[in-house]
Amino acid sequence: MPSYTFKRSGWETIEWLWFLGSAPARRICVSGTHPLRLLVGPIPLKTSTDGCIDYGGIGAVALQQVQARGQRGETISFTQTVPPTP
Numbered sequence: 001m002p003s004y005t006f007k008r009s010g011w012e013t014i015e016w017l018w019f020l021g022s023a024p025a026r027r028i029c030v031s032g033t034h035p036l037r038l039l040v041g042p043i044p045l046k047t048s049t050d051g052c053i054d055y056g057g058i059g060a061v062a063l064q065q066v067q068a069r070g071q072r073g074e075t076i077s078f079t080q081t082v083p084p085t086p
Contacts, residue, residue: 003077006070011037014078015066017056025057027083028066030076039065054083 004014015028029052030036036053038045041063046053055064070076 001077001079003075004068005075006072009070009072011067011069013039013065014068014076015055015080017064017066019056019062023056025054025083027052027054027081028078029081030068030078032076034068034070034076036069037067039067057083 004012006012014030017023017026028036031051033049033051035047035049036051037047038053038055045064053066055066068076068078
């Protein structure tokens with residue numbers, strides 16, 4: 001399971017998605033109760049307080065960042081999967 005250690009307190013990028021055309025839909029879930037947000041360029045597109053967020057997929061924009069909020073020195077682990085079909 002991948003992990004990430006915060007270098008400072010606040011929002012930090014834990015996953016980048018660069019692509020041309022459509023990208024596969026993905027879901028990332030973090031351990032604990034860390035808020036997540038999806039940025040398209042510098043703009044927050046959606047947020048999550050349940051520890052999981054979906055990104056990528058058809059119609060996605062060429063650069064997306066998944067960010068988590070935490071405290072400096074704190075380490076979180078995360079998993080990446082395919083999001084459930086609605």
